Amino acid sequence: MSDPDHPPLVRIEGVTKRYDDVTAVDDVSLEILKGELFAILGGSGCGKTTLLRMLAGFEHPTGGRILIDGADMTDVPPYERPVNLMFQSYALFPHMTVEQNVAYGLKKEGLPAPQIRERVAEMLAMVKLGPLAGRKPEKLSGGEKQRVALARSLVKRPKLLLLDEPLAALDKKLREHTQFELANIQYQLGTTFVVVTHDQDEAMTLASRIAVMHEGKIAQVGTPGEVYEFPANRYVAGFVGNINLIEGQVTGRANGRLQLRADALDAELTVACDEPSGIDGSVCVAVRPEKITISREAPAGADRNVVKGVVRDLGYFGDQSLYRVRARSGAVVQVSAQNLRRSAKLTVEWDDEVYLSWEVGSTILLRT
Amino acid sequence: MSEAKDGHDDRSLLWLCRAVKLPYFWLLLFFLMPFLIILKISVAEPIVAQPPFTPLLEWGAQGFEGLRITLSNYAFLFQDGYYGIIYLSSLKMAAIGTVLCLLLGYPMAYFIARQPPGRRHMLLLAVILPFWISFLLRVYAWIGLLNNRGIINEFLLWTGIIDAPLQMLYNDFAVYLGIVYSYLPFMILPLYANLERLNLDLLDAAADLGARRWQAFVDVTLPLSVPGIIGGCLLVFIPAVGEFTIPALLGGADTLMIGRVLWDEFFVNRDWPVASAVSVVLLLLLIAPIMWFQRLQTREHEAAR
Secondary structure: OOOOOOOOOEEEEEEEEEEOOEEEEEEEEEEEOOOOEEEEEOOOOOOHHHHHHHHHOOOOOOEEEEEEOOEEOOOOOHHHOOEEEEOOOOOOOOOOOHHHHHHHHHHHHOOOHHHHHHHHHHHHHHOOOHHHOOOOHHHOOHHHHHHHHHHHHHOOOOOEEEEEOOOOOOOHHHHHHHHHHHHHHHHHHOOEEEEEEOOHHHHHHHOOEEEEEEOOEEEEEEOHHHHHHOOOOHHHHHHOOOOEEEEEEEEEEEOOEEEEEEOOOOEEEEEEOOOHHHOOOEEEEEEOHHHOEEEOOOOOOOOEEEEEEEEEEEEEOOOEEEEEEEEOOOOEEEEEEEOOOOOOOOOOOOOOEEEEEEEHHHOEEEOO | OHHHHHOOHHHHHHHHHHHHOHHHHHHHHHHHHHHHHHHHHHOOOEOOOOOOEOOOEEEEOOEEEEEOOOOHHHHHHHHOHHHHHHHHHHHHHHHHHHHHHHHHHHHHHHHHHOOOHHHHHHHHHHHHHHHHOOHHHHHHHHHHHHOOOOHHHHHHHHHOOOOOOOOOOOOHHHHHHHHHHHHHHHHHHHHHHHHHOOOHHHHHHHHHOOOOHHHHHHHHHHHHOHHHHHHHHHHHHHHHHOOOHHHHHHOOOOOOOHHHHHHHHHHHOOOHHHHHHHHHHHHHHHHHHHHHHHHHHHHHHHHHO
């Protein structure tokens, strides 16, 4: 990460923010690269918005410092930072037209009027709002407002654009469309985007890297694939996507593998582990629902974990089916299966006795 | 409708109230009727009698003989330059008083609106607290403060800052002070209501786009508070133009305000028709800003919806 030829655009060094007795952001360090679309993902109250507001300059860190493009931003006021923020509420000036809203930042920069007009027109064309330039925000739809807010925050050509829940106020259909448009604009401009969101789908589809925040701390940083397939801890595993968490007792270790006894599933499980020697006693493993194969016959092939159970619930979604399978000891495992073959009849039905199996390599060992 | 026919008393009363629109009834009774009486007197001639003006309807031996209307009172107002000067002077004093209220009230309303909610309500209570004491008493109290042997002068003399009492009473200064003191809450309340609603994200957005705090105030807060400014100014200006108590108690002999002229015409000259004409003209002068205020309010209501 610390490549001297490509220093990160944003360096957050041990930043802490305390309000009276609440620690909103707790010793966070992050590096965000130039041109990246970086997402900060977390539930409400995890400190992600506070971190964003510190990047924008609206909050002053209690400790630590923030560098943008090598310059210490800790004491730089928001109006002097090379950073713009797209507000969750959009915060469009209601007394100004679309054009005036977008031009505002350039006017404050003191740019000559013809240049302002040119850049505003260019920006409005990019977000496809040219014909609405003369409208007031109250006459715009939600999606149009969102685009004005985006244009207004991009028109100053910031080094870093911060987006606070950029899609949260849009309805589902529009959200999917806008998601791709946003990623497209980011790609075109090459501006570094930092998106704050509570929506894991949004983070997964938009971002090149994700930082998962929990209780003011960074729980994990990685690509969407890393965060999903190799969650660092229980919180990340549970927050991003669906997952089955399984408690087990270590019964043996050999060749970079751990043997577990999972009482809740009444099964013996195997999980890969680089350094199995240090682990003992009770551990937690996890497996994603889509990694599990469900069948009525005993599965063939080695290197698989196998659990027996009964189908208690079945959800048919057309493209896939979700099963909730109860093991003999009572624990429930979620399984999702793609319906690859065209058939009106399901091969597995309610109350069927089934085998659940998954590769040893799909089993995630969670240490914390 | 059917309930009204059934004759349930309270129900039919409710229906009646709805039908005649109680607010209009209220206006009719307490605004339009008195105005029509004043209008009637303003077109009569003064006579030495009880009441001291000629009746509108002429009744002769054959019964109704016709209307008796004269516009001479109005003609008198326009011929005598004195009234014109007083109208102008009243408008000027009310305008200056309004501007002073705005200059003082805006920062106060702004300050209150930026406090945490609990303290906001305390401060608002403090703003309206003077209303618990009679307006007349409060204006009287200023005499005690301002006169040559009043508390302020005594204190200044005692400290040695001045060696002769300052003339602070019975002049325009005292009248402005009285107007600002009495009408300040009417300026603060609508401004507060407006400023309190301001979305603070807008100020953050302005700062984010490169505006310093004062620029954000000029570009965002101020234009968005214009409805509050207009509302507050009209609430102060309209009653201040016709103010009687303040110029009568605190003003000097040369303080020209229409309220005092009205008083003099009614009670000193006992010329009710001219006095009525004076107040009708005053109403006509104020009707334009009142209607503007009304339109503004309906527009705000629509915008709020």
